[in-house]
Amino acid sequence: MRIVVDFDLCESNAVCMGIAPEIFEVRDDDFLYVLDENPPESMRAKMEESVQRCPKQAISIAED
Amino acid sequence: MTTTTVIVGASLAGINAARTLRLQGQLGPIVVVDADPERPYDRPPLSKQILTGEWEPEKILLPAGKEDLNLDFRLGTRAKALDLSSRQIILEGPTGAAETSSFDSLVIASGASARRLPDTAGIAGVHVVRTLADSLALRAELDAGPSRVVVIGAGFIGAEVASSCRKRDLDVTLVEALPLPLERVIGAEMGQVCAQVHIENGVDLRLGTGVLQIETSSVDGVERVRAVALSDGTVVEAEVVVVGIGVTVNTQWLEGSGIALDDGVVCDNTLLAAPSIVAAGDIARYPSERFGRVLRVEHWETAIAGGEAAARRLLAEASGETPAVFDPIPWFWSDQYDRKIQLAGRPMPTDECRIVHGTTAEFRFVALYGDGDRLTGVLGMNRPRHVVQLRALFDEGVTFSEACERAAAL
Ligand SMILES: Cc1cc2nc3c(=O)[nH]c(=O)nc-3n(C[C@H](O)[C@H](O)[C@H](O)COP(=O)(O)OP(=O)(O)OC[C@H]3O[C@@H](n4cnc5c(N)ncnc54)[C@H](O)[C@@H]3O)c2cc1C
Ligand code: SF4
Numbered sequence: 001m002r003i004v005v006d007f008d009l010c011e012s013n014a015v016c017m018g019i020a021p022e023i024f025e026v027r028d029d030d031f032l033y034v035l036d037e038n039p040p041e042s043m044r045a046k047m048e049e050s051v052q053r054c055p056k057q058a059i060s061i062a063e064d
Numbered sequence: 065m066t067t068t069t070v071i072v073g074a075s076l077a078g079i080n081a082a083r084t085l086r087l088q089g090q091l092g093p094i095v096v097v098d099a100d101p102e103r104p105y106d107r108p109p110l111s112k113q114i115l116t117g118e119w120e121p122e123k124i125l126l127p128a129g130k131e132d133l134n135l136d137f138r139l140g141t142r143a144k145a146l147d148l149s150s151r152q153i154i155l156e157g158p159t160g161a162a163e164t165s166s167f168d169s170l171v172i173a174s175g176a177s178a179r180r181l182p183d184t185a186g187i188a189g190v191h192v193v194r195t196l197a198d199s200l201a202l203r204a205e206l207d208a209g210p211s212r213v214v215v216i217g218a219g220f221i222g223a224e225v226a227s228s229c230r231k232r233d234l235d236v237t238l239v240e241a242l243p244l245p246l247e248r249v250i251g252a253e254m255g256q257v258c259a260q261v262h263i264e265n266g267v268d269l270r271l272g273t274g275v276l277q278i279e280t281s282s283v284d285g286v287e288r289v290r291a292v293a294l295s296d297g298t299v300v301e302a303e304v305v306v307v308g309i310g311v312t313v314n315t316q317w318l319e320g321s322g323i324a325l326d327d328g329v330v331c332d333n334t335l336l337a338a339p340s341i342v343a344a345g346d347i348a349r350y351p352s353e354r355f356g357r358v359l360r361v362e363h364w365e366t367a368i369a370g371g372e373a374a375a376r377r378l379l380a381e382a383s384g385e386t387p388a389v390f391d392p393i394p395w396f397w398s399d400q401y402d403r404k405i406q407l408a409g410r411p412m413p414t415d416e417c418r419i420v421h422g423t424t425a426e427f428r429f430v431a432l433y434g435d436g437d438r439l440t441g442v443l444g445m446n447r448p449r450h451v452v453q454l455r456a457l458f459d460e461g462v463t464f465s466e467a468c469e470r471a472a473a474l
Contacts, residue, residue: 011404013404015365018453051127053368055364
């Protein structure tokens, strides 16, 4: 699975970081950084939760 | 035997309950009823991107509403009454015809409606913002470039409407009955900061002032707002008025049904309101052990979490599992001008408020709230990372002073 963030939509509210800080990090410059674009399968539930809880619908999971 | 579930309300709580039921294996019919004829959509952009014109309605459709979950949607259909003994709901369809719908389990997710000022029904130019239709109607009037917009109520919705109007370069007067905006939610000190944000952004802010009356004039036979008379004796001319004075819960259809109501649907700590009947979202009132009182939370994230939890509650009841307690840490955001305000927790306005990061002068800071040694809230202005990280402290059970130390070290 590959994590895709639409940075035109992302507003850096860090909700995803609250769910999975191993993958998502909002830094002091107020931008979101995806720390691991290909998270292990064991992270799937957290990735799906991040997709659902992103208020901007900015996160999607690509299967490739 | 398959279970039929009826969900009243196809908004955030209802649609997430439906999704969770389906994904967790419910095979029977899931009927989703909503009085609004629109496909399920997200409300936060209604006072933000929809109003400014940045986004079109297509962009705010709820993702779960677009998934193929085999839901039986009855849009444009209103629940009128609940009959607990026969386990039926009386519905009124789009044509006004009465129907009934039987259920084995029920999710109450009919949310809330915007409160209106008394005696203003039918006056052109007076708006509320709760539905997509509301937001588009207001937007059409803003497109026409009114000379002044008066926003009544400086709560979150009023503040966001004021902000969206300023983004369109419209003149705005924001009227608030309390001495400071949001005082009852975030206390006087932070209310003062929010007041300053409005002023810095060119809003004519009138605090501690009520509305006496909406003055109208007749234009081509249509009664239209002309001005707003305030309790301080001033009269503000306005072509458009937006009323943001809170909500009333949509419990009319439950009155007399036997479901316990008290400014919302009274639930236990698992969101159960009666056997096989759960409630979620803005309408649900539940006891929170974490905050030591009964809460009804009007936040986006709580509506999602509540919808999911309510669905799981029904599934637990069916399978005989021990149900999970619903007691999340409330969290919401509000976008006003170029500031993002976020609050985690549920402080009382009288709680101690300590700034632990940044300064209010630069409108970029974090403040913590404490009641004695108990952490009750984390407020951030343009500090999302800190709010998210500090929110975790609620679950770590740290004291208020410890939380302040941890925050300073972030
Ligand atoms: C303009 C606006 C901006 C917001 N911004 C934010 C924000 O920035 N951050 C944040 O955290 N929260 C925000 N919120 C709050 C958030 O949107 C709500 O908490 C959330 O919508 C609650 O979802 P719900 O499903 O419980 O209820 P609702 O969204 O109120 O949905 C209830 C549904 O039930 C339907 N219904 C009602 N009565 C009946 C009936 N008798 N029969 C059939 N259907 C019925 C209604 O048509 C509606 O679709 C905002 C809300 C609004 C209105
Ligand atoms: S939750 Fe969404 S909007 Fe917020 S930081 Fe993550 S991707 Fe961006």
